[in-house]
Amino acid sequence: MNGAVDLQLGEPDLTFRAAGDTLVRRTVLPSGIRVLTEQVPGSRSATIGFWVAVGSRDEHPADSGHPATFGSTHFLEHLLFKGTGTRSALDIAVAVDAVGGEHNAVTAKEYTCYYAKVQDRDLPMAVDVLADMFTSSVLDVDDFESERGVILEELAMAGDDPADVANERFFEAVLGSHPLARPIGGDAHTIGAATRDAVREHYRACYRAPDLVVTAAGAVDHDELVAGLSAALVAAGWDLEAVAPPVDRRATEVALLEGRAPLTVVERPGEQAHLVLGVPGLVATDERRSVLSVLSTIFGGGMSSRLFQQIREQRGLAYAVYSFAPGYSDAGVFGMYAGCAPKNAATVAALMRTELERLAHHGVTDEELARATGYLGGASALALEDSDTRMSRLGRAELALGEFSDLDEALRRVGRVTADDVRALATELAARPFSLAAVGPVDEWMFRSVVDSPEARPVA
Amino acid sequence: MNGAVDLQLGEPDLTFRAAGDTLVRRTVLPSGIRVLTEQVPGSRSATIGFWVAVGSRDEHPADSGHPATFGSTHFLEHLLFKGTGTRSALDIAVAVDAVGGEHNAVTAKEYTCYYAKVQDRDLPMAVDVLADMFTSSVLDVDDFESERGVILEELAMAGDDPADVANERFFEAVLGSHPLARPIGGDAHTIGAATRDAVREHYRACYRAPDLVVTAAGAVDHDELVAGLSAALVAAGWDLEAVAPPVDRRATEVALLEGRAPLTVVERPGEQAHLVLGVPGLVATDERRSVLSVLSTIFGGGMSSRLFQQIREQRGLAYAVYSFAPGYSDAGVFGMYAGCAPKNAATVAALMRTELERLAHHGVTDEELARATGYLGGASALALEDSDTRMSRLGRAELALGEFSDLDEALRRVGRVTADDVRALATELAARPFSLAAVGPVDEWMFRSVVDSPEARPVA
Numbered sequence: 001m002n003g004a005v006d007l008q009l010g011e012p013d014l015t016f017r018a019a020g021d022t023l024v025r026r027t028v029l030p031s032g033i034r035v036l037t038e039q040v041p042g043s044r045s046a047t048i049g050f051w052v053a054v055g056s057r058d059e060h061p062a063d064s065g066h067p068a069t070f071g072s073t074h075f076l077e078h079l080l081f082k083g084t085g086t087r088s089a090l091d092i093a094v095a096v097d098a099v100g101g102e103h104n105a106v107t108a109k110e111y112t113c114y115y116a117k118v119q120d121r122d123l124p125m126a127v128d129v130l131a132d133m134f135t136s137s138v139l140d141v142d143d144f145e146s147e148r149g150v151i152l153e154e155l156a157m158a159g160d161d162p163a164d165v166a167n168e169r170f171f172e173a174v175l176g177s178h179p180l181a182r183p184i185g186g187d188a189h190t191i192g193a194a195t196r197d198a199v200r201e202h203y204r205a206c207y208r209a210p211d212l213v214v215t216a217a218g219a220v221d222h223d224e225l226v227a228g229l230s231a232a233l234v235a236a237g238w239d240l241e242a243v244a245p246p247v248d249r250r251a252t253e254v255a256l257l258e259g260r261a262p263l264t265v266v267e268r269p270g271e272q273a274h275l276v277l278g279v280p281g282l283v284a285t286d287e288r289r290s291v292l293s294v295l296s297t298i299f300g301g302g303m304s305s306r307l308f309q310q311i312r313e314q315r316g317l318a319y320a321v322y323s324f325a326p327g328y329s330d331a332g333v334f335g336m337y338a339g340c341a342p343k344n345a346a347t348v349a350a351l352m353r354t355e356l357e358r359l360a361h362h363g364v365t366d367e368e369l370a371r372a373t374g375y376l377g378g379a380s381a382l383a384l385e386d387s388d389t390r391m392s393r394l395g396r397a398e399l400a401l402g403e404f405s406d407l408d409e410a411l412r413r414v415g416r417v418t419a420d421d422v423r424a425l426a427t428e429l430a431a432r433p434f435s436l437a438a439v440g441p442v443d444e445w446m447f448r449s450v451v452d453s454p455e456a457r458p459v460a
Numbered sequence: 461m462n463g464a465v466d467l468q469l470g471e472p473d474l475t476f477r478a479a480g481d482t483l484v485r486r487t488v489l490p491s492g493i494r495v496l497t498e499q500v501p502g503s504r505s506a507t508i509g510f511w512v513a514v515g516s517r518d519e520h521p522a523d524s525g526h527p528a529t530f531g532s533t534h535f536l537e538h539l540l541f542k543g544t545g546t547r548s549a550l551d552i553a554v555a556v557d558a559v560g561g562e563h564n565a566v567t568a569k570e571y572t573c574y575y576a577k578v579q580d581r582d583l584p585m586a587v588d589v590l591a592d593m594f595t596s597s598v599l600d601v602d603d604f605e606s607e608r609g610v611i612l613e614e615l616a617m618a619g620d621d622p623a624d625v626a627n628e629r630f631f632e633a634v635l636g637s638h639p640l641a642r643p644i645g646g647d648a649h650t651i652g653a654a655t656r657d658a659v660r661e662h663y664r665a666c667y668r669a670p671d672l673v674v675t676a677a678g679a680v681d682h683d684e685l686v687a688g689l690s691a692a693l694v695a696a697g698w699d700l701e702a703v704a705p706p707v708d709r710r711a712t713e714v715a716l717l718e719g720r721a722p723l724t725v726v727e728r729p730g731e732q733a734h735l736v737l738g739v740p741g742l743v744a745t746d747e748r749r750s751v752l753s754v755l756s757t758i759f760g761g762g763m764s765s766r767l768f769q770q771i772r773e774q775r776g777l778a779y780a781v782y783s784f785a786p787g788y789s790d791a792g793v794f795g796m797y798a799g800c801a802p803k804n805a806a807t808v809a810a811l812m813r814t815e816l817e818r819l820a821h822h823g824v825t826d827e828e829l830a831r832a833t834g835y836l837g838g839a840s841a842l843a844l845e846d847s848d849t850r851m852s853r854l855g856r857a858e859l860a861l862g863e864f865s866d867l868d869e870a871l872r873r874v875g876r877v878t879a880d881d882v883r884a885l886a887t888e889l890a891a892r893p894f895s896l897a898a899v900g901p902v903d904e905w906m907f908r909s910v911v912d913s914p915e916a917r918p919v920a
Contacts, residue, residue: 044841090773096763119838149775375557386846
């Protein structure tokens with residue numbers, strides 16, 4: 001880090017002793033930067049992430065007067081690795097490679113996160129490199145054109161993955177014209193049209209102190225991190241005392257089901273049909289999130305789940321089959337995936353839908369409920385051995401809920417979920433309009449008996 | 461586990477205090493079963509694996525008089541999850557799901573491994589379930605047919621992944637008629653033709669005491685594991701005192717370059733060309749493995765590597781680009797992968813080959829050497845935080861080398877690698893016959909300038 005800085009950093013506004021004797025602390029600097037740490041006793045490594053609550057859903061169309069066009073959030077994420085005023089792209093890569101660390105970033109629908117996992121002694125270096133990238137990216141003109149090529153290849157790679165294509169089409173089918181429906185990376189057209197000015201304006205507007213959340217877990221001392229981070233930001237010219245108001249960039253009024261489609265088929269050669277079937281789900285803050293976790297676990301969460309047993313174990317129709325239920329700030333989806341022989345595609349799609357309806361009509365057993373509780377508790381305990389998971393959990397909770405979420409309390413809520421709760425939620429989900437996305441050597445007509453045609457069932 | 465058993469289990473023949481104060485112990489039971497553990501202080505979870513040194517390369521053609529046909533090793537791996545005399549497939553799935561554990565298996569070219577990762581209190585359950593699967597699978601007739609369908613879908617899924625197809629074709633191109641060249645899972649033809657009798661004979665012949673290696677890492681007590689494992693095996697009817705000779709099933713005389721191809725192209729629609737280019741590599745026991753690790757790191761191991769910098773950072777031609785260098789008992793490969801626009805495929809393939817030749821001609825800098833040493837040390841330290849990695853490392857070293865491999869000693873060997881060592885090995889590799897596998901909307905003629913045609917360069 002860049003030496004001591006004489007700042008009044010203030011006391012943490014949260015100090016929490018969590019399970020496993022970890023210590024969670026949160027400090028909000030006057031400028032609005034939020035720093036959360038979870039110190040894990042005995043840990044020899046740490047993961048640190050720099051988060052900003054801006055994702056692909058916060059982008060605007062090219063002709064809207066706003067600077068950020070579709071795919072520009074992800075474009076910016078790439079450019080932050082290309083160099084700063086004092087570090088070249090190679091310098092950034094060398095810094096973390098030389099200590100065997102992991103260094104990457106993720107652009108999601110509602111956030112962007114830059115992170116590094118390193119041994120404890122290398123944490124100050126990671127803070128410096130990430131702070132430099134976050135504050136001082138040069139967004140060089142030549143780098144912009146070169147990285148456009150890299151991103152087009154990333155999109156092409158995803159385009160060659162039929163399961164990925166089915167997932168993207170499914171979000172569009174379920175969420176219609178909602179901004180969450182769009183693919184995170186944009187497409188070849190929007191990336192081809194992206195301009196450096198628009199991406200630079202996006203960087204200037206969104207990567208500010210009140211937008212920055214820094215989380216770290218593992219071998220991390222809270223006060224040292226706050227001091228080191230502050231020093232790095234001050235060295236980059238940031239004024240940590242200047243108060244800037246947070247900006248809510250998120251559109252709040254969206255007609256959820258407008259533009260949805262019951263069926264979308266991408267016909268292409270291939271050995272399998274890749275199917276994603278589902279309905280609108282729950283928002284991230286829905287109080288039934290615990291019920292949804294239990295429902296998803298029983299329905300499609302492991303080898304003992306209903307989807308796995310019915311479609312793979314009993315009938316041998318698929319290798320990969322599971323459900324998923326991401327929640328966002330103002331929408332969510334509940335989906336199921338299976339890859340199967342094209343000749344079985346209609347059967348598998350019908351089986352998936354029938355399983356959800358069976359869950360709604362007949363509910364779950366006490367044994368399934370107990371198993372799901374054990375599954376969620378055990379899987380959390382194993383996942384939290386890794387500082388990546390803790391760092392990510394701190395960041396996502398701060399961005400989505402604005403507060404620390406204690407795992408033990410979350411598991412207690414899971415333990416209070418009843419069979420009636422699960423059945424009621426399954427009933428609600430199964431009554432929502434289904435959408436099916438299918439990719440492979442398949443035809444629309446195959447699925448007419450599974451998903452109602454637009455004529456047969458009114459939208460919304 | 462199944463209660464106490466009065467066995468003379470003998471003392472461990474290896475007790476080793478490794479870095480991080482972990483305790484490595486090995487016991488060989490009279491029947492030849494090998495048990496290795498690495499107890500990690502402070503760990504609250506454990507990963508346990510049941511290994512057998514039989515993989516796809518040990519299979520025989522259908523008409524050879526031997527029972528195991530191509531793909532049957534992987535077929536058997538699937539069937540072990542389908543039920544035993546006392547547990548149904550659902551029972552097996554429920555046992556591990558109910559505690560939130562991870563439970564899976566991997567079939568490789570030279571081994572098969574069944575593993576579970578659980579919290580410490582659940583380790584006895586995991587030992588019981590894995591021992592039951594390993595000893596007492598029923599290989600039911602109906603399950604056999606149902607699982608044939610699942611495996612065909614797994615193969616179809618891989619067939620829809622062009623990078624996966626390029627990798628399989630590359631192994632065939634480089635290794636020719638060597639058994640390591642074959643795809644692990646067989647193909648639709650061999651799986652369609654597989655018989656339960658052949659798979660059952662493979663199970664009977666290969667899943668015996670002298671073939672079994674059990675490794676565990678994390679929160680594991682060696683003596684308790686040996687006792688619990690022994691009790692579970694005795695309960696399954698195994699005689700742990702009966703001495704059976706180990707069988708070496710591996711063909712040792714193979715003409716390495718017979719049947720190799722300089723170029724193999726799979727033309728199919730798609731957005732990218734998926735390229736794998738390389739040469740025969742080193743065997744697993746080659747004394748230059750440390751040199752190869754350093755070479756691979758510098759050449760294609762991270763964001764600062766030469767391939768990444770030249771092809772992605774400098775030219776923006778690919779998103780994914782890296783090298784890999786697996787070693788097996790009697791062969792190895794050194795390969796490079798890139799996915800790129802079809803119009804750039806010849807350029808990217810030529811750049812990859814040129815980079816290896818540049819490494820051979822000009823060698824590496826001291827700075828690159830130091831960075832690679834730091835990379836390998838740091839990455840190992842981070843990886844070994846996970847009990848999965850430790851369990852896997854114990855098993856692979858026992859199968860490939862017949863001995864425990866101390867990480868600190870391995871890193872000391874890496875630290876002694878010189879620039880001359882790396883250059884000498886690069887020179888040797890670059891002089892070997894290159895093979896290129898390309899999948900996508902590409903033609904053979906595109907690559908004639910990159911890879912010599914069969915007419916221009918004699919095979920072997």
